[in-house]
Amino acid sequence: MTAALSLRGLGKDYGTRKAVGSLDLEVVRGECLGLLGPNGAGKTTTISMACGVVTPSRGTVAIGGIDLARDPHAAKAKLGLVPQELAIYDELSALQNLRYFGALYGLRGAALASKIDWALGAVGLSDRAVEPTKRYSGGMKRRLNLAAGLVHEPELLVLDEPTVGVDPQSRNHIFETVKALRAKGMTVVYTSHYMEEVEALCDRVAIMDGGAIVATGTIAELIAQHAGKGISVALAGKPDAIAAAMKAAAAHGTIDAADAVGRDGGLVGAVSSTLRIVPTAGLAPLLAAIEGAGATIARIESREANLETAFLKLTGKTLRDEAA
Ligand SMILES: Nc1ncnc2c1ncn2[C@@H]1O[C@H](COP(=O)(O)OP(=O)(O)O)[C@@H](O)[C@H]1O
Ligand SMILES: [Mg+2]
Known part of the structure; x- marks a missing residue:
C-alpha cells in the first residue's frame, strides 16, 4: 500500500545552517504518527517541507504516492495543514474564513456548505460562526485554525x-x-x-533532535530500546553531601529530574532531595557512590520507564524545560 506520506533524503539549509539534515520518514495510512522534539529540532521545517510551504534544499516528498514537486496541486489536495502560527483572518467570521479555505481546495456550493458545517461542528464553533474572529479567545482561534486545515476533509492531517x-x-x-x-x-x-x-494519541513516534530523526518506533519499542528502568531515590543529609551525592550519581546513571536542585545543579539550601535516575550499570554501584559521597538514602522506589525517559536519553533534554 502506498504510504500516506513519504519523505526521502529531505533537508533544508538556511544559509550555512542545516535546519534539517537528510531525513527519511514513512507515515502509514490510518496511523497517527507523533513528531516529538525539543525547540529548534526541525519539526516545523520538516512539516513545512512535507506540506509544500517551504521548498526543500534536497530530497523528495510524496503525499499518498503523489510527488509533491511534480504535481503540487494533486498532492496538496490530499493534505490538511494546521500550522503552529495562526493562519486565519481576524476581520472575517469563522464562516467566511472557512469559505475562503474551502474554496482554495476547490469546494463550491452545497459541498462547501456541508463541509463547513461539519468542520465547525467538529471544533465546536457552530454557534459562534458569524461573528468576527477578532472577538474570539485564543483557544477559539486555535480551534478555527484546526477547522481551516480540516474543511476539505483531507486524507492526511498534519498538526504543528x-x-x-x-x-x-x-x-x-x-x-x-x-x-x-x-x-x-x-x-x-x-x-x-x-x-x-x-502517549495518549499516537501509534508511533519519531523523535527529532538537531535536524535529524534520532529514533522511530511505537511508544513501547522506544521505551524498551532507549529507557532503562528508573528509580526514585530520596536523599537526606547536609546540602554539601547531597550536592556531592548528586554529582556521584550522575557518573553512574542518567538523571531525569532532581527536586531542590537548581538548573546549574546547585542546591537551594535543602537538606533532603529526591533524585529520579536510570542506573547505567545496575543499582549497586549507584547506591554505593551516593553513600560514598556522604548522603543518606532515606527511601528507594522503582518506577515505570516512560516515553519521557526515552526522550531524555535520546536528546539529553526534557520536554518540560523546553516548554517553559
Ligand atoms: N526561516 C528561517 N530562517 C533561518 N533559520 C530558520 C528558519 N526557520 C527555522 N530556522 C532554524 O531552523 C532550526 C529548526 O527550526 P524549527 O523547524 O522551527 O524547529 P522546531 O519546530 O522543532 O522548534 C532552528 O535552528 C531555527 O532557528
Ligand atoms: Mg516548531
Missing part, C-alpha cells in the same frame, strides 16, 4: 503543536477532535511538546 499556549478547555477540545478524526480513519501527523498527548 496545535495545543501550545491554549487554555485547558480548548486544549482538551482540540485533542478530542483529533482523536475522533483518527478514530474515523484519518491519517494524522501530530507534533507536540506535550509527552502525555503523544
Whole structure:
C-alpha cells in the first residue's frame, strides 16, 4: 500500500545552517504518527517541507504516492495543514474564513456548505460562526485554525503543536477532535511538546533532535530500546553531601529530574532531595557512590520507564524545560 506520506533524503539549509539534515520518514495510512522534539529540532521545517510551504534544499516528498514537486496541486489536495502560527483572518467570521479555505481546495456550493458545517461542528464553533474572529479567545482561534486545515476533509492531517499556549478547555477540545478524526480513519501527523498527548494519541513516534530523526518506533519499542528502568531515590543529609551525592550519581546513571536542585545543579539550601535516575550499570554501584559521597538514602522506589525517559536519553533534554 502506498504510504500516506513519504519523505526521502529531505533537508533544508538556511544559509550555512542545516535546519534539517537528510531525513527519511514513512507515515502509514490510518496511523497517527507523533513528531516529538525539543525547540529548534526541525519539526516545523520538516512539516513545512512535507506540506509544500517551504521548498526543500534536497530530497523528495510524496503525499499518498503523489510527488509533491511534480504535481503540487494533486498532492496538496490530499493534505490538511494546521500550522503552529495562526493562519486565519481576524476581520472575517469563522464562516467566511472557512469559505475562503474551502474554496482554495476547490469546494463550491452545497459541498462547501456541508463541509463547513461539519468542520465547525467538529471544533465546536457552530454557534459562534458569524461573528468576527477578532472577538474570539485564543483557544477559539486555535480551534478555527484546526477547522481551516480540516474543511476539505483531507486524507492526511498534519498538526504543528496545535495545543501550545491554549487554555485547558480548548486544549482538551482540540485533542478530542483529533482523536475522533483518527478514530474515523484519518491519517494524522501530530507534533507536540506535550509527552502525555503523544502517549495518549499516537501509534508511533519519531523523535527529532538537531535536524535529524534520532529514533522511530511505537511508544513501547522506544521505551524498551532507549529507557532503562528508573528509580526514585530520596536523599537526606547536609546540602554539601547531597550536592556531592548528586554529582556521584550522575557518573553512574542518567538523571531525569532532581527536586531542590537548581538548573546549574546547585542546591537551594535543602537538606533532603529526591533524585529520579536510570542506573547505567545496575543499582549497586549507584547506591554505593551516593553513600560514598556522604548522603543518606532515606527511601528507594522503582518506577515505570516512560516515553519521557526515552526522550531524555535520546536528546539529553526534557520536554518540560523546553516548554517553559
Ligand atoms: N526561516 C528561517 N530562517 C533561518 N533559520 C530558520 C528558519 N526557520 C527555522 N530556522 C532554524 O531552523 C532550526 C529548526 O527550526 P524549527 O523547524 O522551527 O524547529 P522546531 O519546530 O522543532 O522548534 C532552528 O535552528 C531555527 O532557528
Ligand atoms: Mg516548531
